[in-house]
Amino acid sequence: MGGGGGSEEKTEVENREWYMAAYAAEGVPTADHLKLRTAKLSLAKDSIPDGHVALELLFVSVDPYLRTRMSGSRDPAQFELGQVITAFGIGRVIRSKDGTYEEGDIVVHPNCPIAEYCVTSFLMLRKFDPNSGISLPDYISSMGVPGFAAWVGIEVLGDPKPGSNVFVSAASGAVGMYAGQLAKLRGCRVIGSTGSDDKVKLIREEFGYDDGFNYHKETDYDAALRRYFPNGIDVYLDNVGGRMLEAVLNHVNKHARIPLCGMISQYNKVWTEREGVRNLLNMVGKEVRMEGFMLASYSHRFGEFAEAMERYIREGKVKTKTKINLGIESFLESLASLFTSSNVGKVVVQVKP
């Protein structure tokens, strides 16, 4: 084993890491809120506790939910001020004090420090199989947070039947690209909303959507949904919240399901400034179920998901588009890019270019 790992003989590193300097109650987080600092980290074998490993981080997953941990709200998932922030990442074991892992192993860490190095318990990790045919960035995309989120939203909570009418917002985003493909694999009719004509083209041509619309052009969402869903909406995977969610509630069918994956249009506002949804009463007569979800609650189903997704990737049934930003220093701009409609697909930071 060993491979690249063995060549690293550092016993102490200058470790660059992102930390929460100040909460961002509203707006896109800036360099006032998230700062990069350098801290010494000992990688000497005797400074690593038993059952722990030292990792050199390779890729970090940049996902919208991170924003919700930076607002300083009463939500207990807030990052602590002055502390390193964490995300889903992938790294190489460079020291091991645990029998399960060897130097050189590639591992996935669902909550790793956004840093160049870290020392972590083996309990947090899952080994990456280099013979799986899955690429490293795929491992934090289709096989990571967005793929799993799309799977929980569509397969577990949305559970559409063949022929069901499925709507997905932020359809060209990381979750949206998988959600559309998973719904198509179930035989549904799938429509997406996204932020440009090019992206509408992309979701149709690459991600299997039957059709889609550009919400910057079709500003009357109600009219757009009436046109795209003459038979109503059975499942809506909500990634945006606000006005789009409200418009959907005017077109839901009986017993429609609305898994709430995230609400990217709402993250950067304090809650009293958010767009109120005025027609929740429609949920009564139509007996709609709306349900928020976090992936941690579905970890017992990760194996089932990973098996299905790996098969889809191998069979070419699920495609991925990834934007890889280079260098740990690119994390802040990568995060901000999620909120500006400038991305397509999954945003990943490659820690060392």
Next chain:
Amino acid sequence: MGGGGGSEEKTEVENREWYMAAYAAEGVPTADHLKLRTAKLSLAKDSIPDGHVALELLFVSVDPYLRTRMSGSRDPAQFELGQVITAFGIGRVIRSKDGTYEEGDIVVHPNCPIAEYCVTSFLMLRKFDPNSGISLPDYISSMGVPGFAAWVGIEVLGDPKPGSNVFVSAASGAVGMYAGQLAKLRGCRVIGSTGSDDKVKLIREEFGYDDGFNYHKETDYDAALRRYFPNGIDVYLDNVGGRMLEAVLNHVNKHARIPLCGMISQYNKVWTEREGVRNLLNMVGKEVRMEGFMLASYSHRFGEFAEAMERYIREGKVKTKTKINLGIESFLESLASLFTSSNVGKVVVQVKP
């Protein structure tokens, strides 16, 4: 059998009935929208189809959901213009062309014309057992729409554990009075909101609530809920919607459930004028499930409900407060009274005083 029924020898009656004269897009329905008319109805045996019975209506259940059928919205449950409106009622069989029913039987009809008489298929009816110890008004209250709604909301969708923190709005209303008692029977801590200090006293002393508050006085709902739920809310049975629902979403615990029974604060407004709920994003992190329900979808569980509720009533574990308004002509004011905080408990119209 026969009893009172046999004495009625009318072959044609002047039948007073309420019909939908015009839709009420907003506001409390008035005499412009609902009108009483007299129509001849033949009760001659040969004018009643096989499998049908003629009923003399005794009591009509007046429930808030009726309002949602009077707005002229796209919702297919709208009453038809010019047609008689319907509600849950109880009547006496005065002619029978069906083997199951005899003259004099008392029957429950979940969707009967709001009229003095009707001719209806036996399929719609359920026989009332005069030896059950349940009173006729109870049969359309605890054993009818509000009791069943409270049961579905608490037992099926809310499903609180012993010790769970349960909140019920419109707690002194027909659904609220049962919801509190059912949640207490499950060993929960139950708090209610209602419209006067007297009603707060009532829900504590009569309906088993641990405590409650007057939402006319405690206008900062957020502050009130923080005080009454220091450990958060696990189940909220929503009968009002709007600002109260929004405030609840600031205090929900992880995996909280919000069965939406109705939204009485919102029925009388066109949807664009309704109070928007701005903090649905909280549903994501807390993984809240919000679900609208209509009783028709739970009819397969009615037997289970009726058995449990009948036992509770016999054992004195569930109490009812009923407001009986006299005469079919009182229906309109009875309906309007649901929206003015003037009632306590269940509103019923006794068709003939």
